[in-house]
Amino acid sequence: xxxxxxxxxxxxxxxxxxxxxxxxxxxxxxxxxxxxxxxxxxxxxxxxxxxxxxxxxxxxxxxxxxxxxxxxxxxxxxxxxxxxxxxxxxxxxxxxxxxxxxxxxxxxxxxxxxxxxxxxxxxxxxxxxxxxxxxxxxxxxxxxxxxxxxxxxxxxxxxxxxxxxxxxxxxxxxxxxxxxxxxxxxxxxxxxxxxxxxxxxxxxxxxxxxxxxxxxxxxxxxxxxxxxxxxxxxxxxxxxxxxxxxxxxxxxxxxxxxxxxxxxxxxxxxxxxxxxxxxxxxxxxxxxxxxxxxxxxxxxxxxxxxxxxxxxxxxxxxxxxxxxxxxxxxxxxxxxxxxxxxxxxxxxxxxxxxxxxxxxxxxxxxxx
Amino acid sequence: xxxxxxxxxxxxxxxxxxxxxxxxxxxxxxxxxxxxxxxxxxxxxxxxxxxxxxxxxxxxxxxxxxxxxxxxxxxxxxxxxxxxxxxxxxxxxxxxxxxxxxxxxxxxxxxxxxxxxxxxxxxxxxxxxxxxxxxxxxxxxxxxxxxxxxxxxxxxxxxxxxxxxxxxxxxxxxxxxxxxxxxxxxxxxxxxxxxxxxxxxxxxxxxxxxxxxxxxxxxxxxxxxxxxxxxxxxxxxxxxxxxxxxxxxxxxxxxxxxxxxxxxxxxxxxxxxxxxxxxxxxxxxxxxxxxxxxxxxxxxxxxxxxxxxxxxxxxxxxxxxxxxxxxxxxxxxxxxxxxxxxxxxxxxxxxxxxxxxxxxxxxxxxxxxxxxxxxxxxxxxxxxxxxxxxxxxxxxxxxxxxxxxxxxxxxxxxxxxxxxxxxxxxxxxxxxxxxxxxxxxxxxxxxxxxxxxxxxxxxxxxxxxxxxxxxxxxxxxxxxxxxxxxxxxxxxxxxxxxxxxxxxxxxxxxxxxxx
Numbered sequence: 001x002x003x004x005x006x007x008x009x010x011x012x013x014x015x016x017x018x019x020x021x022x023x024x025x026x027x028x029x030x031x032x033x034x035x036x037x038x039x040x041x042x043x044x045x046x047x048x049x050x051x052x053x054x055x056x057x058x059x060x061x062x063x064x065x066x067x068x069x070x071x072x073x074x075x076x077x078x079x080x081x082x083x084x085x086x087x088x089x090x091x092x093x094x095x096x097x098x099x100x101x102x103x104x105x106x107x108x109x110x111x112x113x114x115x116x117x118x119x120x121x122x123x124x125x126x127x128x129x130x131x132x133x134x135x136x137x138x139x140x141x142x143x144x145x146x147x148x149x150x151x152x153x154x155x156x157x158x159x160x161x162x163x164x165x166x167x168x169x170x171x172x173x174x175x176x177x178x179x180x181x182x183x184x185x186x187x188x189x190x191x192x193x194x195x196x197x198x199x200x201x202x203x204x205x206x207x208x209x210x211x212x213x214x215x216x217x218x219x220x221x222x223x224x225x226x227x228x229x230x231x232x233x234x235x236x237x238x239x240x241x242x243x244x245x246x247x248x249x250x251x252x253x254x255x256x257x258x259x260x261x262x263x264x265x266x267x268x269x270x271x272x273x274x275x276x277x278x279x280x281x282x283x284x285x286x287x288x289x290x291x292x293x294x295x296x297x298x299x300x301x302x303x304x305x306x307x308x309x310x311x312x313x314x315x316x317x318x319x320x321x322x323x324x325x326x327x328x329x330x331x332x333x334x335x336x337x338x339x340x341x342x343x344x345x346x347x348x349x350x351x352x353x354x355x356x357x358x359x360x361x362x363x364x365x366x367x368x
Numbered sequence: 369x370x371x372x373x374x375x376x377x378x379x380x381x382x383x384x385x386x387x388x389x390x391x392x393x394x395x396x397x398x399x400x401x402x403x404x405x406x407x408x409x410x411x412x413x414x415x416x417x418x419x420x421x422x423x424x425x426x427x428x429x430x431x432x433x434x435x436x437x438x439x440x441x442x443x444x445x446x447x448x449x450x451x452x453x454x455x456x457x458x459x460x461x462x463x464x465x466x467x468x469x470x471x472x473x474x475x476x477x478x479x480x481x482x483x484x485x486x487x488x489x490x491x492x493x494x495x496x497x498x499x500x501x502x503x504x505x506x507x508x509x510x511x512x513x514x515x516x517x518x519x520x521x522x523x524x525x526x527x528x529x530x531x532x533x534x535x536x537x538x539x540x541x542x543x544x545x546x547x548x549x550x551x552x553x554x555x556x557x558x559x560x561x562x563x564x565x566x567x568x569x570x571x572x573x574x575x576x577x578x579x580x581x582x583x584x585x586x587x588x589x590x591x592x593x594x595x596x597x598x599x600x601x602x603x604x605x606x607x608x609x610x611x612x613x614x615x616x617x618x619x620x621x622x623x624x625x626x627x628x629x630x631x632x633x634x635x636x637x638x639x640x641x642x643x644x645x646x647x648x649x650x651x652x653x654x655x656x657x658x659x660x661x662x663x664x665x666x667x668x669x670x671x672x673x674x675x676x677x678x679x680x681x682x683x684x685x686x687x688x689x690x691x692x693x694x695x696x697x698x699x700x701x702x703x704x705x706x707x708x709x710x711x712x713x714x715x716x717x718x719x720x721x722x723x724x725x726x727x728x729x730x731x732x733x734x735x736x737x738x739x740x741x742x743x744x745x746x747x748x749x750x751x752x753x754x755x756x757x758x759x760x761x762x763x764x765x766x767x768x769x770x771x772x773x774x775x776x777x778x779x780x781x782x783x784x785x786x787x788x789x790x791x792x793x794x795x796x797x798x799x800x801x802x803x804x805x806x807x808x809x810x811x812x813x814x815x816x817x818x819x820x821x822x823x824x825x826x827x828x829x830x831x832x833x834x835x836x837x838x839x840x841x842x843x844x845x846x847x848x849x850x851x852x853x854x855x856x857x858x859x860x861x862x863x864x865x866x867x868x869x870x871x872x873x874x875x876x877x878x879x880x881x882x883x
Contacts, residue, residue: 036558039461075868076488078556079521081458162456163494190487257856316762327855329651329658329677331762 008058008128011051016041016119018221019214021319023115025224025238026217026337028309029323030288031112031138032074036082040120044084049123054104056132056209059202063103065130066091067200068121069114071159071182072192074324082113084120086162086194091121093158094196097168106130106205108145108197110213111138111288112322117194132209136340137309140287142182143175144352146342147200150208154178158196161189210340216242224318234318235333238311244337245366247292247304248281249273249315252330257323268312268326270334281334283310285323290357292334304336304366305354307343311335336366370425372590373807374410375623375800376403376432379644379702382803383410385420391631393417394800403434404580411588425592427877428585429603431806432596434577435570436617439667442470447477448568449513451504452561453520453529454485454493463519463561468668475569477513480504484529485521488818488866493521496529498536505540514541517568519549519561524816545571551612554816555868559672566669567614574613578606595877599675601626601656601805602812602874605843617666618675623805625650625657625676628773630808631795637771638760638789641801642778644686645700648678649759652773656852656874679763683755685778687719694747696755710737719781722748729780749783757787764788775801812852812874813839820866828854831871839873849875 011019020038023031059065068087070077095102105118105125110133118129134145148154154175159167159182167185172178186193200209223237239246250270257266265286272279279296283289289310294303304310312321315331326332343352344365354361375382376399384394395413400406407430414420438444450463463479464472482504484496508516516537520529527550534546549557549564581594596609597619604615624641635655641648651658657676664675682698686705689696701708701716708714710721711732721737723729725745764770769790774782775798784792797804813835819827832851840846853872 036461039466043460043465073488075555078558079485079488080454080493081461081557083458083460085460162459190491190493 008052008054011053011119011129013042013045015218016045016116018218018225019115019119020221021224022217022219022221023110023112024320025220025311025313026110026115026136026213026309027112027138027320027322028288028311029285029321029326030140031109031114032077033322034113034116036077037113037116037120040082040084041116041123044120044123051119051122052128053131053214054128056130056205056211059103059130059205061201061203061206063202064100065200065202065205066094066102066105066121067108067134067197068105068117069108069195069197070117070192071186071195074113074322076190076192077113080190080192082120083162085124086160087117087121088124090158090160090194090196091125093160093166093168094156094199097156097158098199100199102127102199103202104128104130106209107133107214109133109135109138110217111135114138115214115217129214130205130209131214132205132211133213134208134210136210136213138288139352142179144356145175146208146210146340147204148175149342149345149348149351150204152200152204152208153198155198157182157198159185159189159193160195161193165189208342210342228317235313235315235335238313238318239335242337244335246333246335247310247366248276248279248294248334250276250281250332252326252328252332255326255328264323266323268323270332273331283312283334284359286357287323289323291354291359291361302361302364305359305361305363306357307339307348307352307363308366309337309339311337338367339365370423371807372411372414372425372428372592373803373805374407374428374430375620375802375806376407376430376434377620377802381406381410382800383414384797384800384803384807385414385417386804386807387419391797391804392419394797394803396800402580403432403577404584407581407584408587411584411590415588425590427595428590428592429595429597429806429809430581431619431623431802432616433620435573435613436666438570438573439471439566439669442474442667444573445474445569446515446572447513448475448565449478449508449511449516450476450480450561450565451516451518451533452479452481453483453496453518453533454557455481455483457485457493457521458557461558463517463565466558466670467562471667471669475565478508478511480507486523486526486529488522488525489820490526496532498532501533501536502540505537508537508544509541514544515568515571516544517547517549517561517564519557519564521557522555523548523550524553524555524560525818547571547612552614554672554870556672559670562669563614563671563673566666566671567612570613574610578610582606595809597623597806597809599673600659600812600872601809603809603877608842614673617673620802621648621650621678622657622676623809624648624775624802625652625805626655626808627801627803627805628652628775628795628798629655630804631775631797631801632773632793634771634773634793637773637793638763639773639775640756640760640779640782641776642774642781643684643776644705644778645682645684645702646680647683647756647759647776647778648680649756649763650676650678651763654852677763679759681755681759683719683752683781685718685720685781689717689719689722689748691744694744694751696748696751710740712736719748719752720778723780749781752781753783753786756782760786761788774798810874811839811842811844811877812872813837813842813844814870814872816868816870818866818868822865822867824856824867827867827869828856828871831869832873835871835873839875843878844875845878846875849873
């Protein structure tokens with residue numbers, strides 16, 4: 001992570017192209033493809049809109065920040081195409097209800113399509129985007145954020161559907177209740193909703209935000225696109241940019257999926273190639289990749305787990321594969337990227353460690 | 369069963385007669401600008417064989433790259449009126465929003481967006497805007513546009529809003545040719561709509577071309593139904609091809625792989641098709657090419673077409689050889705091989721000349737290549753071998769050695785032994801494998817739907833039953849239908865065990881009079 005990020009910088013068209021690639025990689029298999037968000041931003045920029053990126057440390061302690069995300073099923077998002085005005089409306093609902101004037105917007109999760117949502121809101125509202133998020137990747141549930149680890153106030157939450165359906169969840173006793181109640185509303189709206197989470201202060205973002213993740217996603221995307229243009233190895237470029245480690249390289253030989261409690265859970269098996277020939281990697285997922293085991297003969301050991309980021313990438317292009325789209329025969333490289341430190345504390349691991357996903361494992365970092 | 373298969377390629381038009389599972393006769397003739405006269409020539413050559421003239425033909429199956437080339441080359445495209453049914457959602461990303469500007473400028477006629485569409489669970493998203501559609505239909509009538517594409521949200525689950533829109537349009541503008549997006553496939557509104565728009569843009573060309581195919585057959589005194597091959601190695605009727613020309617987009621490569629499977633008798637193998645300029649490597653699974661994973665771009669437009677997963681390298685019989693250091697391709701003399709290669713009296717050193725020098729093959733005048741050093745020829749073939757091995761390794765999906773079927777005019781470049789390959793299989797008529805693939809093409813049916821509150825096995829069975837009915841409706845013999853692809857996926861974040869199931873079945877073409 002860079003300490004000397006520029007205070008306020010213009011986000012260029014090329015930055016947004018890079019962000020779409022990088023956010024999909026940081027999505028760790030979930031979060032939905034950023035493609036439709038990218039199309040919205042191309043259009044907004046063609047119409048003359050521009051968005052600026054600000055450092056979280058340039059926020060005043062009393063500034064209010066809108067935290068946005070598109071909630072729901074990525075599959076529904078393929079038929080109800082992201083419309084930049086919806087997320088802007090969710091922010092306006094929150095301003096009206098909470099009687100606040102937002103200084104800036106930011107992403108709930110940098111991973112997947114939600115990495116681009118705050119740019120769409122920002123373009124319409126004329127606000128800057130804070131270079132931070134609350135996950136550093138994508139996670140499936142509302143309590144899997146840095147502000148939930150910090151026990152900050154979970155309410156109110158605004159949900160919007162373009163048919164004129166507007167809901168505010170005004171009070172809940174915990175983040176888990178926020179997850180349950182908003183999930184129900186979202187399903188009624190057709191399993192997709194534009195949301196603006198509880199407003200955060202500048203102080204809270206400085207203390208609990210995961211900083212400079214927008215720049216990080218842009219940087220990763222830029223290195224991948226450069227490598228693709230120069231016919232260099234995009235995987236090596238990602239590892240260099242994000243201080244990652246390569247875990248495995250091979251071909252997908254099995255994918256089993258099942259829906260439980262409204263989530264996509266399952267397992268993916270990759271057979272090793274090159275220096276991994278003879279070994280297998282098994283990946284468990286709940287929307288996102290959660291745990292990776294390496295198996296060789298009788299031995300089977302967990303080698304990576306949440307909160308470390310597990311990314312499954314196209315070996316040739318370096319682009320990410322999602323848990324919904326990964327299929328038999330794909331040639332993939334699996335890499336790990338370091339987790340945000342907030343999730344490495346005992347409280348952080350309660351929220352997003354392997355046991356939060358039902359795996360009775362003690363967290364051991366790939367980078368320990 | 370006697371069937372004629374024709375492949376209309378960029379260079380050659382190949383034709384074969386297949387009778388009771390055997391290739392009776394195969395011919396090659398240059399492709400012509402009008403396509404039709406090349407087919408007439410090929411059929412004329414084919415009819416010269418006594419066995420061909422001896423009895424009735426059950427069907428003529430044509431594989432062609434004509435429609436995909438029209439999109440890639442931006443030729444013969446009609447302007448289209450686009451109707452999107454799904455407001456108030458998706459408004460900021462209208463039809464054509466991700467098209468390259470040059471193609472959009474040719475195809476974009478009117479863009480109309482209306483309220484309506486469905487949700488993932490079959491509920492209406494919004495009531496269908498009847499009055500708006502009536503006004504849109506009159507607007508289209510007055511504009512003079514006659515090709516229309518209609519796409520509604522979640523129409524693969526519930527096509528009723530697209531169908532209602534078509535009915536209103538037909539009342540107001542009876543001569544319009546209409547493409548409904550759900551007839552082209554899968555979940556993914558933008559990609560499905562793009563396919564419908566491309567299809568509508570090809571409507572006029574499809575009418576003219578298919579009519580030309582029919583004329584060519586009639587002119588050859590053949591009385592048999594015409595079929596066109598699609599991307600997945602199966603056929604559609606000429607009527608369906610006229611309505612859905614985009615379904616033929618990738619059929620050339622598919623046909624050569626299917627032909628390789630048929631000629632070798634293998635269902636699971638790698639295939640390499642070596643042409644004049646490039647080689648395509650793919651993998652057969654259960655006799656069909658493995659499909660590509662990712663979104664497929666046609667002429668820079670994102671679609672979700674079923675396409676075979678191929679890896680292409682710049683290596684063919686016409687690849688140009690440079691010396692010191694020795695390199696091979698990707699430049700090629702292409703269809704000018706028979707003028708420019710040394711063995712044909714030309715001045716360009718090609719891979720074919722190296723193969724002749726190394727006595728791998730006898731083509732043209734061997735003495736013309738006498739000046740080529742033996743060790744250079746060897747080095748060229750070694751490079752060709754390394755390129756093939758790399759391509760095969762990239763496409764393999766299992767660790768062990770696998771059989772490789774070598775087809776195409778340049779198949780002699782494939783050596784007997786290759787890393788990762790258990791056996792190189794060569795077949796008679798391998799140079800016409802794509803026409804053979806057209807002749808043997810099957811009929812398929814596919815569904816892609818979301819099921820709720822059903823056991824997984826029941827949902828798959830329901831999908832299979834629907835796919836079977838679609839295949840039978842398309843002309844398949846029911847008893848021969850087999851499931852060739854099943855994919856099920858629970859919908860993330862949704863309760864109620866919602867399961868998306870995609871099933872594809874394929875089987876033999878029904879003979880005349882059978883039902």
